[in-house]
Amino acid sequence: MIARKGLCLLVLLFGCLLPNSANAQQEQAEAILQVSYTGVEGELADNVESYLGILEYAGEPALSIFRVRFLARRGEAEIKQALRPFGYYHTEVTSEISSTREQVAVNYTINLGQRTRISAVNLNIEGGLKDDDALQVLRQSIPVKVGAPLLHTDYERTKTMLRNLAAERGYYDAQFTEQKLQIELSEAAAIVHLTYASGERFRFGDVSICCNHLSSSFIERYFQFSKGDYFHTRDLLDLQVALAGSDYFETVEVAPLWQEATDQTVPVSIRVTPNQRDFYQVGPGYGTDTGARLTLGFDRRWVNDRGHRLSSLLRLSQIQSTGFVDYIIPGKNPARDQYSITGEVIDRSYEDLDSTLYRTSVRDTRHYNRWQRTYQVSYQQEDFRFGTEPRETSRFLVPSAEFSYVSSNLDPRNRNLVDSGYRVSARLEGASDSLLSSATFVSLTLSGKTVYSLTDKWRVLARAEVGAMETDDFAEISPSLRFFAGGDHSVRGYAYQQLGPTNDEGVVVGGRYLAVASAEVDYLVAPNWRVALFTDMGNSGMEWSMSWKQTYGLGVRWLSPIGPVRLDVAQAIDEPDKPWRLHLTIGPDL
Known part of the structure; x- marks a missing residue:
């Protein structure tokens, strides 16, 4: 009887406890697991998060308390493992679990302890690479150095640098015969042992x-x-x-x-x-210096098996029409050197200047890394008239030399955009009236441009150009050899070649001197879009004492796949009664 009463009492007690236990489990199941840690940040924290398995369940309904405790304990070992690649072999980690009806929180406290440093680097090179000058350079740049904190990535990068050097320089049989990272825990020290057998160079x-x-x-x-x-x-x-x-x-x-x-x-x-041997080009276009234009082009990429090429172009526009044929002969090093023979005709009728230029040139062009130099001899005849003046003809045999240097760093996000750099160039040309020329002259033009990035979004651009001519008879100098200012690449706010000395009719006839400068700042407002503020100044004249014209304006730049497309509007400060002038250009910053 007593046993039966005892059994009934146990059943009753179990029945009373069972609903409470189920409710507790339901409440526990509704709690959210939260995981946090203190003691590390930056790349250490990133690596901890990549190793810590319990984070996979963070933000989800909590697991059973037994499972949470297991994952928390395992996480202590995972955190220690995550910090060893950074040289932390004496890390202490403690975990604490707290729970409420809403959440189960696991918090880790991380004490990094003493960091292991490199006490010795035993780098032994065997074979031909041992005496290679490139190895001596590499030794100065390898990241594992005595006294430096131990980073496993530096250790692996050192091995990769050796492999890359061997592959680059033809040590095809190279291999590591020893690669060991020895950790002395009691001294918080690491010893690097690397033996690289390169074999002989191919x-x-x-x-x-x-x-x-x-x-x-x-x-x-x-x-x-x-x-x-x-x-x-x-x-x-x-x-x-x-x-x-x-x-x-x-x-x-x-x-x-x-x-x-x-x-x-x-x-x-x-x-x-x-490649296709023949290339044809047909297309309309527009430029504020040329007006609407139509371009027709034909290239023969190779004329014979010696790599000679033929290039021709006809460009018809409202202001200036051009046609040329260029025969190109590769030099001793075809990638850097070439000779060319060019025949061209340029007909221009604009702003009371009527001119037709016929020119034949022989050119020698060489590239030296960032340098380029061009020697040229051209013979030209130009028929021209300013306003209602009588039409004149001038002839010149013009030898010239041009040197340019370009250094630039491209924006890694857009290879068509210059992040920073500069360009400088100098051109010297002249002629003598005793050698197939209408007059004697010598002319020098210097120009430069720079781009500098202040931040990821702000850039500063500046350019300048100066020119001077010495001649005994300026009236005989062809318009194509004189200096003019104004236009898209000169002083914006003025028309193409609108600035310069004038004749009695007020027609711009060009000058003996040129000075142009520009300053611009632009800002990245959206991917592939920039806005700019600028000011230009300059003029051409018969004396250096010429007055300078200044303009200011603003513009929009679209960083297109073919290069920056610039749309500018500018106003002349000295002539506020003139309307704002629009300028459209396409091409690289330098």
Whole structure:
């Protein structure tokens, strides 16, 4: 009887407790799991979050309390593991769990402890790389250094730098025979052991050219290496870029044939496919310096198997029409040097200037990294008239030399936009009345432009140009050889070549001197859109004491796939009665 009463009492008690337990579990299930930590930030915090498994459940209904405790304890070990790549091997981590009806919170307190530092770097290089000058340069830049905090990424980056150097310089058999990172916990010190057996450096072997429509001897002029030279991937990359940029080929593939390498030499394969031989261009356009225009162009990308090219263009516009034919002969290094013979006709009728120019030129152009120099000899005849004056004809044999230097850093977000850089150029030309010329003169023009980024959004742009001419008979100088100011690339707010000395009829006839300057600031208001404020000043004259004209304006820039498109409006300060003038230009900042 007593046993039966006891059993009934247990059943009754279990029945009373069961609903309460179910309610508790329901309340627990409704609680949200929250996870937090203190003691680290930045990249340390980022790595902790990538390792900490309990974060996968954060913000979700909490798991059972037993599961939460298990994950919390495991998280302590995960945090320690996440901090070791940064040299923290003495980290202490404690976790605390608290709960309410609304949430279950797990908080970690992280004490980083003493950071491990590099006490020794044992870097041993065996083979040909040991005496390579490039290795000595690399040793100065490897990130693992005695006394520096231990970073596993620096250790791995050091190994990658050695591998890349060996691959770049032709140590094809290179490999690590020892790579060990020794941690001394009691001393909070790390010792780096690296032994790299590079083997001997390979040399260039035979070069095979497949599917080439030009002569092999011509293609070989692009090579900056010879058979037997030490291998360097930069030579192959430069060759690929040069061939791809030549416009002769649609596709270019340059590759070392390591599987065929023998006796420390590696053959090279060049595979190309021809581009379309003829290229036609037809298109309308508009420029505020030229008005509406129509362009017709024809290029023959190669005339013969020696790489000669032919380029021709006819551009008809409201203000100035131009036609030219250019025959181009590649130089000894076709990627950098070329000769050209050009015939052109320029007919201009604008602002009371009526001019027709016939010119034939022979040009020698060379590139030296950022430098370019051009020697040219041209013979020109120009028939011209200012206003109602009688029509005149002048003839000149003009030798000239031009030098330019460009240095620029492109915006990584838009390769058509200059982040910072500058351009300077100088042009010297002249003629003698004793040598097929109507008058004697010598002329020098200097120009420069700079772009500087103040912040990610703000840029400052400035440009300047000065020119001077010495002559014994200015009246005989052709308009194309005189100095004018005004226009899209000169003093905005004035029409093209609107500024300069005038004759008795008030027609601008150009001057012996030129001075132009501009300052501009632009701001990135949206992706691929900038707004600008600017001021231009300048003039041309017969003396340096000429008065300067100044304008101010604002503009919009669209960073298009083909380069910046600029729309500016400008007003002359000295002539406020004149309307604002619109200017539209397309092209690079430098």
